[in-house]
Amino acid sequence: MKAHNIMEDIVEKYLKEMILADKTVCKCESCYDKMIAEVLSNIPAKYVTSETGAIYAVIEQVRVEQSSVILKELVKIMKNLKPHSKT
Ligand SMILES: [Zn+2]
Numbered sequence: 001m002k003a004h005n006i007m008e009d010i011v012e013k014y015l016k017e018m019i020l021a022d023k024t025v026c027k028c029e030s031c032y033d034k035m036i037a038e039v040l041s042n043i044p045a046k047y048v049t050s051e052t053g054a055i056y057a058v059i060e061q062v063r064v065e066q067s068s069v070i071l072k073e074l075v076k077i078m079k080n081l082k083p084h085s086k087t
Contacts, residue, residue, distance in 0.1 A: 003047040006055070010063045011039050011070060018074055025078050035081060039073045 015035060019025050046062050048055055 005045045006059050038077050042073050
């Protein structure tokens with residue numbers, strides 16, 4: 001069974017909400033991917049397999065446990081993101 005890092009799901013969900021709320025953040029795909037990659041590098045991964053029947057329950061539990069850490073990282077990264085020049 002292939003392992004999946006559920007932090008990806010959680011971080012993407014939070015980032016999407018935060019991007020919508022913040023008009024100063026670039027919303028292009030490359031900046032989005034960059035932010036996701038950076039947050040995931042800074043927080044511990046949490047792997048599950050699809051055999052884990054209650055995957056959504058696990059996601060929800062980890063989301064609640066880790067939300068302050070994830071949000072702190074997201075805020076930091078969004079602040080540091082340099083707007084790239086538009087060509
Ligand atoms: Zn951009």
